[in-house]
Structures are given as C-alpha cells and as structure tokens.
Amino acid sequence: MTSDNFLDLPPLLSARGTVTLPGSKSISNRVLLLAALSAGTTEVRDVLLSDDTERMLDGLRKLGVGVEQVESHVFRVTGCGGNFPNKEAELFLGNAGTAFRPLTAALALSGGHYTLSGVARMHERPIGDLVDALRALGANIDYLDNEGFPPLEIFPATLSDAARVSVRGDVSSQFLTALLMALPLLDREVTVEVAGELISKPYIEITLAMMKRFGVEVARDGWRSFTVAAGSRYVSPGTVYVEGDASSASYFLAAGAIGGGPLRIEGVGSESIQGDVRFADALALMGAQITMGPNWMEARGPESGKLKAIDLDCNHIPDAAMTLAVAALFAEGTTTLRNIASWRVKETDRIAAMATELRKVGATMEEGADYIRVTPPAHIRHAAIDTYDDHRMAMCFSLAAFGTEGMCINDPGCVAKTFPEYFSAFAGMTQAVPVIAIDGPSASGKGTVAQRVATALGMHYLDSGALYRLLGLAAQRRGVALDAEAQLAKLAGQIDIRFEGEDIWLDGVKVGDELRTEEAGSAASKVAALHQVRAALLAKQRAFRRAPGLVADGRDMASVVFPDSVLKIFLTASAEARAERRYKQLKEKGMSANIAALLQDIRARDERDTQRSAAPLQQAPGASLLDTTALNIEQAVAEVLARYRAKK
Ligand SMILES: O=C(O)C1=C[C@@H](OP(=O)(O)O)[C@@H](O)[C@H](O)C1
Numbered sequence: 029m030t031s032d033n034f035l036d037l038p039p040l041l042s043a044r045g046t047v048t049l050p051g052s053k054s055i056s057n058r059v060l061l062l063a064a065l066s067a068g069t070t071e072v073r074d075v076l077l078s079d080d081t082e083r084m085l086d087g088l089r090k091l092g093v094g095v096e097q098v099e100s101h102v103f104r105v106t107g108c109g110g111n112f113p114n115k116e117a118e119l120f121l122g123n124a125g126t127a128f129r130p131l132t133a134a135l136a137l138s139g140g141h142y143t144l145s146g147v148a149r150m151h152e153r154p155i156g157d158l159v160d161a162l163r164a165l166g167a168n169i170d171y172l173d174n175e176g177f178p179p180l181e182i183f184p185a186t187l188s189d190a191a192r193v194s195v196r197g198d199v200s201s202q203f204l205t206a207l208l209m210a211l212p213l214l215d216r217e218v219t220v221e222v223a224g225e226l227i228s229k230p231y232i233e234i235t236l237a238m239m240k241r242f243g244v245e246v247a248r249d250g251w252r253s254f255t256v257a258a259g260s261r262y263v264s265p266g267t268v269y270v271e272g273d274a275s276s277a278s279y280f281l282a283a284g285a286i287g288g289g290p291l292r293i294e295g296v297g298s299e300s301i302q303g304d305v306r307f308a309d310a311l312a313l314m315g316a317q318i319t320m321g322p323n324w325m326e327a328r329g330p331e332s333g334k335l336k337a338i339d340l341d342c343n344h345i346p347d348a349a350m351t352l353a354v355a356a357l358f359a360e361g362t363t364t365l366r367n368i369a370s371w372r373v374k375e376t377d378r379i380a381a382m383a384t385e386l387r388k389v390g391a392t393m394e395e396g397a398d399y400i401r402v403t404p405p406a407h408i409r410h411a412a413i414d415t416y417d418d419h420r421m422a423m424c425f426s427l428a429a430f431g432t433e434g435m436c437i438n439d440p441g442c443v444a445k446t447f448p449e450y451f452s453a454f455a456g457m458t459q460a461v462p463v464i465a466i467d468g469p470s471a472s473g474k475g476t477v478a479q480r481v482a483t484a485l486g487m488h489y490l491d492s493g494a495l496y497r498l499l500g501l502a503a504q505r506r507g508v509a510l511d512a513e514a515q516l517a518k519l520a521g522q523i524d525i526r527f528e529g530e531d532i533w534l535d536g537v538k539v540g541d542e543l544r545t546e547e548a549g550s551a552a553s554k555v556a557a558l559h560q561v562r563a564a565l566l567a568k569q570r571a572f573r574r575a576p577g578l579v580a581d582g583r584d585m586a587s588v589v590f591p592d593s594v595l596k597i598f599l600t601a602s603a604e605a606r607a608e609r610r611y612k613q614l615k616e617k618g619m620s621a622n623i624a625a626l627l628q629d630i631r632a633r634d635e636r637d638t639q640r641s642a643a644p645l646q647q648a649p650g651a652s653l654l655d656t657t658a659l660n661i662e663q664a665v666a667e668v669l670a671r672y673r674a675k676k
C-alpha cells in the first residue's frame with residue numbers, strides 16, 4: 029500500500045527468512061576514498077549503492093578520479109596517488125557525513141580550490157572541530173555561511189610543520205577518521221591527539237583497518253593519540269570486498285526478535301570489523317536468542333516469549349541504538365538508552381524525533397541531553413510517523429508495524445540514503461496478518477460464505493457493505509442527503525461502528541433488520557459511489573485487520589482495501605440465482621417479496637456497481653472466480669477453505 033508520500037504497513041504477525049545485506053556505508057565510502065588516494069587501480073566489490081555512496085562517487089569523479097562501474101556493485105577506481113587531477117571543483121555531498129568530513133580533510137591538504145556543500149541539514153551538522161585541526165596543519169578553509177558548519181570553501185594550504193595536532197572527539201568520531209585518512213598526504217610524521225572523550229570509537233577501528241588494508245599502519249596510544257609515520261603512502265590492495273552493513277542488519281535482527289524468527293542476515297557476522305554488530309548483544313540482553321557465524325547472524329524471539337527492557341550505554345553503537353528505541357515498544361518495562369548525545373547532530377535531532385514519534389504510538393517518553401527513556405504503551409497505536417528525512421527513523425519505525433494496528437511511514441523514500449530497497453527487503457522477511465478478500469455482486473452469498481470461513485479459521489470478519497449501509501442509515505437519521513459528498517465523508521469519520529458476533533452497533537445502539545432492507549441497500553449503493561466517502565471509510569476498514577487474520581467481504585476488498593490479501597475470491601452467481609436466494613431470505617424473515625422485482629433490482633444494482641467510477645465492481649487482478657450458481661453454502665465455504673489451504 030504505497031503512495032509517493034507514505035507507506036501504510038499492515039499489522040505484522042511474524043518475521044522469518046534470510047536476507048542478504050547491502051554493503052556497509054562506512055566501509056564503502058572509506059574504501060572508495062582510499063582507493064582514489066592510492067597508487068594503482070582498485071576493484072571494490074559489493075559496494076553499497078545508495079545516496080551516500082553516490083555522493084562520494086560523484087565527488088571523486090568531479091575531482092578527476094577514474095571511477096568505472098564494471099558490474100552492478102563493482103567499481104574500478106584508478107587512484108591518483110594523493111594528487112587529485114582537478115584542482116578546482118564544486119562538490120555537492122548531500123547529507124553524507126562519511127563523504128563530507130573525509131573529503132574536507134583530503135582536499136584541505138591537497139593543494140586545490142574547492143567548495144563543498146550539502147543539503148540544508150548538512151549545513152547544520154558541525155564540522156568546526158575538524159576545520160580547527162586542519163587549520164593547525166596549515167589548511168586554508170573558509171566557512172561560507174555559519175562559523176563551524178558547511179558549506180566550506182577550501183584554498184591551497186600553506187602547510188605548517190606541526191608534528192602534533194589535536195582534534196576534538198566528543199562531537200563526531202568522523203573528524204578523527206577524516207584527519208587520519210588524510211594524513212598520509214603530508215610527507216612527514218604527524219601525531220593526532222584526541223581532545224575530550226572520543227565517541228563512537230568502533231568507527232575509528234574501521235578507519236584503522238581500512239588504512240592498513242591500503243598499506244598505512246597507524247601507531248596508537250589507546251584512544252589518546254594516533255601517529256601516521258613519515259613516508260606513509262596508500263597502495264592499492266588490488267581487490268577489496270565490502271562487508272554487509274551492520275547498522276542495516278539491526279532492523280532485521282530486531283524483526284526476528286519481535287516477530288519470532290528465525291531471521292538470518294548474511295553479509296556480516298562475528299568476524300566483522302563494524303562496531304554495530306554489537307547491536308546483537310544488546311538484543312540478546314533484551315532476551316532475544318542470537319546465534320552467529322563469521323559472516324552471518326540469526327535472531328529469534330525470546331524463549332520466555334517476551335522481550336525485556338534494558339538500560340544501556342549505547343555510545344559504541346550510535347546508529348543501531350535507534351533500533352533499540354523502537355524495539356523497546358515490545359519489551360516489558362522501561363528501556364533507557366544512554367550516552368547518545370551525538371544523535372542530536374545527525375540526519376535530524378534523533379533524540380527529539382524519536383521521542384515525538386514514539387509518543388504518537390502511545391509510548392511514555394523521557395528525553396535528556398544525551399539519553400532517552402521509553403516506556404511502552406499497553407497497546408501500540410497506529411500513527412502516521414514523520415521521518416524527518418532520516419533513513420533510520422523510517423527503517424526503525426517499520427518495526428512498530430508488529431503492533432496490532434500496523435504503521436504508516438511518511439516519506440519512506442528517505443531510506444535511499446543507505447538502503448534504497450529497504451521496504452521491499454522488509455516485506456520479504458515479514459508476514460502480515462493474513463486477509464482473505466471475498467468480493468462479489470449483491471446477493472451472491474458472499475456475506476454468509478465469508479462469515480463461515482472466518483469462523484472455520486478462527487479469524488475476524490469484516491462486512492464492509494455494512495459500513496456503507498450504516499453510513500446510509502446514519503445519514504438518513506441525521507437528515508444528511510445521500511449525495512452530499514463532503515458531509516457524508518465527515519459523517520463517515522465520526523460514526524462509531526462495532527461488530528459483535530452477528531450484532532452490529534451504530535453509535536452505541538444496536539442496529540436490527542433495518543440494515544438489511546432493500547432501502548438500506550440502495551442508500552448504501554449511493555453513498556458508496558462517492559470517492560470521499562470511500563476514502564473516509566478506508567482507514568476504518570483496515571482497522572479490522574487484526575491477528576490472527578481477517579476475512580473481509582465487499583466489492584473492493586481485493587483491489588483497494590486489502591490489495592495484499594493472501595487469497596482473493598470473486599464470488600458470484602447468475603442474477604436469477606441471486607434473486608431466488610434473496611427471495612428465500614426475505615420470506616424466511618417473514619418479509620414480503622416479489623421475485624421479478626428483486627431480479628430487476630439486482631440487475632440495476634449490478635449495472636450501477638460495475639459502471640461507477642469509484643472502485644467499480646470487478647474481478648481484481650489476482651482474484652480467482654468462484655461461481656456459486658450451482659453450489660450450496662457448504663460447498664462454497666469448502667471451496668474457499670480449500671483455496672486458502674492451497675495458498676499456505
Ligand atoms: O565513521 C563513520 O562511518 C560513522 C560514524 C558515526 O558517526 P559519529 O562519529 O558522528 O557518531 C556514525 O553515526 C555514522 O553513521 C558513520
């Protein structure tokens with residue numbers, strides 16, 4: 029159920045399967061830059077294809093680096109030995125921190141004239157600590173807008189002979205990463221001292237491991253200082269394989285833990301160099317069952333059946349920790365995630381965004397400068413989640429669809445930053461609450477069949493036609509004309525409808541046979557032809573989709589309301605057979621009836637229903653025809669059940 033601006037995720041029952049992860053963003057962008065700075069040609073395989081890596085690739089091309097895509101995820105980079113061919117360029121780096129910070133450092137020390145800019149949010153993300161450190165080395169960098177923030181203009185440096193330089197490490201580890209990767213461009217030994225408590229430490233391990241792969245070994249004194257020796261030069265290792273993205277793994281591991289699993293991710297595991305694999309430990313603390321091998325991880329639900337809250341310092345897993353905040357909705361108790369101040373300066377203020385959106389689904393939230401506390405609600409409410417152009421907000425909140433009502437994600441396309449195919453991968457690993465859609469013309473017997481199928485399967489039942497009949501009735505009671513579209517749509521949003529067994533309640537009052545009269549049927553048909561009314565009733569109908577499943581009958585169940593139904597039946601019978609059934613039904617209830625008039629009525633209604641522009645009655649693509657002219661109810665029910673079992 030997609031549109032350009034939102035994705036309505038159905039309520040999810042379970043998660044299982046095997047997913048192969050796209051390449052790591054952090055490794056892809058480091059390797060591409062190091063390959064460009066090296067002597068020699070590097071083939072980089074399993075590269076992440078996403079907006080962040082596209083910004084790096086585009087930047088390198090603009091600098092004159094030979095970048096050739098040889099297969100879909102394989103790039104051949106012809107290194108420039110530390111000397112970019114183009115000495116003048118304007119780079120647009122989107123919101124990619126792993127492109128912006130490292131390119132700033134490399135270009136500041138490479139003797140050209142460059143401007144670096146990004147999206148509006150990038151211009152709010154700090155870079156001052158890195159610029160200060162580079163200036164101490166002689167770099168010539170101007171802020172084009174606000175002091176301490178992009179955009180930047182870089183001029184050729186007048187290099188100092190400083191042997192030691194200090195960089196703050198408590199806002200972003202990317203400043204230290206950027207500096208270290210650029211230092212081999214200088215022809216002398218430089219020691220970088222880290223000022224302040226270094227955050228996101230595992231990302232520095234990725235940087236050191238990648239530099240080593242390209243022939244530069246950094247000497248270190250714990251987390252205090254790092255020394256790049258004189259004469260250090262990047263040399264291409266030939267071919268580099270990029271691991272799967274450990275942060276992207278977090279959504280699937282969490283899905284396995286919440287949705288039962290087993291859910292296996294391939295591409296990253298116990299031998300990974302990415303710190304975010306430690307997310308699996310956090311999930312295990314919550315009670316999830318985790319197993320892993322060198323290049324895979326697998327998550328299952330907790331043995332006890334219920335996840336439990338944790339209180340955790342998440343500084344080492346800043347990105348994956350966001351996933352814990354949403355997983356906390358499914359845990360018993362209050363979860364506290366600490367030491368995450370860096371969330372405030374990422375794609376959005378993630379502490380504020382997380383608190384706002386988790387509140388929408390009913391959680392009780394507490395936020396501080398560097399922590400967040402989540403107390404789950406008794407019942408996770410359906411909400412339209414704003415994603416703030418933050419890929420991780422969108423991916424994290426997909427997990428909230430394991431609540432009973434599903435979840436709506438606004439601007440789902442923002443996942444393109446690191447995982448453009450996220451939602452199709454997620455759909456492939458998760459099983460939604462199943463819907464059996466039974467559509468068909470008036471008096472085809474679909475209501476009785478659907479109700480009996482629901483009973484046989486222990487599922488919920490939605491008589492969508494009754495919603496339209498109820499609206500018709502409510503309109504007549506309140507004196508709203510049956511063609512007053514806007515008023516009717518408003519009324520549709522206001523009325524309170526409840527189904528209890530065979531009983532139907534409208535605004536707290538039980539409705540009787542008046543709902544089944546021909547008059548109510550014709551009022552329903554009229555209001556149902558109005559677009560705004562159908563739109564207003566859509567959410568009401570979807571809300572009936574609850575575990576363990578739903579059998580829904582109507583006219584557009586398969587095509588519009590539940591297009592992802594596991595089974596779609598178009599149930600019909602000849603007009604004569606339907607007139608006869610209706611005649612018998614009315615007689616049994618002691619009501620008067622005329623078979624010729626009924627037949628005429630049914631034909632007129634068929635005509636109206638198939639001709640109307642709003643959701644005309646038709647066999648939906650993927651629906652199978654069930655003609656019951658020659659079948660009795662039991663036979664029709666048995667046939668639907670057989671088709672459902674064949675689908676399972
Ligand atoms: O170096 C890296 O690849 C990254 C470092 C982290 O940033 P901070 O160091 O700013 O926390 C992380 O959040 C980001 O997604 C990627």
Ligand SMILES: C=C(OP(=O)(O)O)C(=O)O
Binds near residue numbers: 123124125126420446
């Ligand atoms: C913080 C992130 O990105 P960036 O590399 O732009 O810092 C992220 O991917 O969560």
